[in-house]
Amino acid sequence: MERLEQRILQDGVVRPGQVLKVDSFLNHQMDIPFLCEIGQEFFRLFRDSGVTKIVTVEASGIGIACLTAQYFHVPVVFAKKSKTLNISGDVYSTEVMSYTHGRTYTVIISKSFLSAGDKVLLIDDFLANGCAMLGLIDLARQAGAEVVGAGIVIEKGFQRGGELIRQAGVRLESLAVIESMEDDGRITFRH
Ligand code: 5GP
Numbered sequence: 001m002e003r004l005e006q007r008i009l010q011d012g013v014v015r016p017g018q019v020l021k022v023d024s025f026l027n028h029q030m031d032i033p034f035l036c037e038i039g040q041e042f043f044r045l046f047r048d049s050g051v052t053k054i055v056t057v058e059a060s061g062i063g064i065a066c067l068t069a070q071y072f073h074v075p076v077v078f079a080k081k082s083k084t085l086n087i088s089g090d091v092y093s094t095e096v097m098s099y100t101h102g103r104t105y106t107v108i109i110s111k112s113f114l115s116a117g118d119k120v121l122l123i124d125d126f127l128a129n130g131c132a133m134l135g136l137i138d139l140a141r142q143a144g145a146e147v148v149g150a151g152i153v154i155e156k157g158f159q160r161g162g163e164l165i166r167q168a169g170v171r172l173e174s175l176a177v178i179e180s181m182e183d184d185g186r187i188t189f190r191h
Contacts (some may be wrong), residue, residue: 001175014181035067042151043071045173049148051121065123079107092142096135099128116144127152130161157190
């Protein structure tokens with residue numbers, strides 16, 4: 001998505017450890033009209049997939065998932081990071097390694113909100129090593145739901161996530177794919 005690439009070049013800041021900060025429009029301050037354009041693009045890509053639920057993981061995916069859901073007219077379910085060690089039987093749960101925080105979380109979704117027969121579109125802000133997305137795929141499959149696709153705002157194409165999601169048999173649509181990021185701030189895209 002051309003306008004997204006321009007926005008990343010204009011506002012993105014490359015941090016050590018191959019982390020891209022896009023706090024001015026996506027991850028801290030949110031540019032709602034612009035993020036609605038992103039939501040519309042996900043709708044264009046997945047409108048014929050029969051989506052019944054949009055699923056993301058807290059916290060950074062929630063905003064973009066909501067702005068996307070308004071075009072599909074379906075609910076958003078966000079996987080919660082659980083602090084409880086003894087997970088009760090009324091939730092699906094899986095382990096996710098956080099790229100930005102360098103630790104593992106248990107994430108859960110209540111069995112009330114995801115079930116067989118659901119057609120799930122996964123949405124997240126970034127795809128890096130794929131742990132967050134693979135965790136969501138695991139939760140959806142525990143529920144017997146069908147994952148019709150994964151919509152990512154920014155994929156870091158030099159990390160393994162994209163390959164792993166495709167290997168899992170999930171259609172992946174990333175609106176911008178970064179080919180490389182240099183410490184001096186230079187960013188190139190894959191087309
Ligand atoms: P993964 O699970 O694919 O390794 O990482 C994806 C998650 O880590 C995303 O939900 C996102 O919140 C965070 N993340 C990974 N890489 C970056 C990055 O370069 N910038 C930002 N802002 N978040 C990232």
